[in-house]
Amino acid sequence: MKSTLFALAFGTSAITLTALLPAAAQAQQKIEVVANLTGAMPTGVTVAPNGRIFVNYPQWGDNSPFTVAELKGGNPVAYPDAAMNRADAEDAANHLISVQSVVADGANRLWVLDTGAPGFTAPIPGGAKLVAVDLATDKVVKTILLGADVVLPTSYVNDLRLDLRQGAGGVAYITDSSITGPGGLIVVDLATGKALRRLSGHPSTMPDKEFTPVIEGETLMIRPKDAAPAPWMVASDGIAISADGDTLYYCALSSRHFHAVPTALLRDPKVTDADIAEAIRDLGPKAPSDGLAEDDKGRLYAGDYEHGTIRRFTDGRWETIAEDPRILWPDTLSVGTDGYLYFTANQLHRQAGFHGGRDLRRPPYQLLRVRIDAGPVLLK
Template sequence: MTHSDFFKTALAAAMSLSLAGTALAAQKITPLSNIALAQLASDKPIGKTDVVATFTGAMPTGVTVTDNGRIFVNFPRWGDDVPFTVGEVKAGKVVAYPNTEVNQPDNSRPADRFLSVQSVVFDGQGYLWVLDTAAPKFSTPVPGGAKLVAIDLKTNRIAKTIVFPASVILPATYVNDVRFDFRAGKAGVAYVTDSSLSGTGGIIVVDLATGDAVRRLTGDRSTSPEQGFVPVVEGETLLQRHPDGTTAPFSVASDGIALSADGKTLYYSPLSGRHLYAVSTASLRSPDVSEAQLAQQVRDLGEKGASDGLESDANGAVYAGDYERNAIRRMTPDGKWTTIAHGPQILWPDTLSVGPDGYLYFTVNQLHRQPGFHGGKDLRQKPYSLMRVRIDAAPAPTR
């Protein structure tokens, strides 16, 4: 056999084996008509989440759980029919809190009525604090309406109202979330994020004894939307999509906020971004630290995922939602992140709250399905939910 004949024979044998292999492989393919999606590998849930409550009316944002297990939620006036903007979850229902009257908006009495509440926070000292944006539908805040209101949980009566001074409420200010520390000042300090949609973000520091307030880090990189941030939620780029076909970026400033267990560090992040920032609370409060100096002290702790709410616990962990990944994440004191809850039902985790029972509570409100992101079409599917995941930790102390 010549070399040429040998190679011809070998090539023919190889082709024969290849064709045979192809035939065998083809015989193993299931016909398209018999394929069921349920038989294929799919995204795995992480953690065991429980549904605590559902909401068939307005869309909730904030939640807080008190030391004796009372649960409060709020419903900002963004466009839904909102009969009351602060409520308590009781016996499977949500009722106006502390009463119906104070929940009726009245711009002629801006300090006395809840106009549009974005956050409710239990302070660990027997009071529920209500953060009123006074900016229904993200309008310019009603003069004299942006405020912090303390409600005595023993009497269910308003005990204190602090109206933010005009010097810290800019035309585009949208006060978003708040944390309290009663180890600082005569009667404590509140730290509030400004999550402006069209202006500049910042941190507002409030003296609870006097009501005096100052803005810090206004327009700083850490309180501003991240440059080049393009979020993807449910497989779709999140943009403001107007009915006329035009679009605009999803650009929201400082939003989530959490206070370390020792009160020395404030954590925060823009809603439009994935990085977590931290700064000394002593420096935030000090009039001797200039804005330039304060900006230099801000620490970028790296990416945590794109989150709405933040929270902390007594063990030094920090929690963040991840609305791009339908998840809740935890950063341990050594700076390592892990996912503690993930699943297809966690459609935009919003506010987080550590309860007295070792659970982390969080609202799920499908924020990204609102009409403003879909050309005027409301894609939200009721009910909205309040969920929880076990963390085996207590709330961070405030005193």
């Protein structure tokens, strides 16, 4: 019952947690393959409370025939239909352009975050938006366009969290992961569609200037075929929310820090960014990660793309719950009602842009999962 109530109020997939294993039984959790995905490289995943699984494919050059899909029999099928997945710049508000994140809520809807920015270009008019699909009918029930006051020409909206307890229809919190301009947070009233841009360019939403991650023995840098290498600087990316909805957690992709801020301040249009900045807490160093996730026990989850692990933050410290050579760039994470943490391993760091034009990815890409009701293990 607790998990059901949590899902309905919180707006994301929740889990029913069993007791932790005794210390003697704690061991590294086995990674399970949910699906092997050929074709384009996926990023996001979400698991609806009834177990339906959805993935998304931003249009980064793999020419995916769809940008949102439901897994059926382990295979991706365009969702909600093929027609909506046909990008149309002349009618961008009614078509999916390049989706970076999907999140199922506790009200039986799938929320789709469309960047409107294929290939990290400037968002096309009407392209950046939130789209809600009723999972009972598989029909679009709401579209919220994100205007120029919150989505800048340099913006790349990345991930979102929902809290259906706030206001008349709930609130969405979105990260802007710009690679050329200011990062930031966007707060959207789901009933009215009104949005606020928060902490634009604040140090907590920006990449660490001296960030130099090492993956598979190589420093991750942009390496064009005919140009000098350059640091890859990605702003605010991962996002999670506390079980009570009072705190938002976020981190830049190119960073070893993550931060917390009261959601009430973010939502209040009378509160200035300066006031919000005073309330930000730097929660200290962590392994660099792409996505974040949360459960109804108040614990946070993150991938560690340097070491191929999944980590959990509880009682003020990080612990490793899984390590496996198949965890090649853990991207988005989603907690399911079955007690598993689902995540994509998409080999993002092997793309041609990081290797002088040589695409080192080796499909299939994988959707993996790990049980999260057992104890941690130490890094090897």
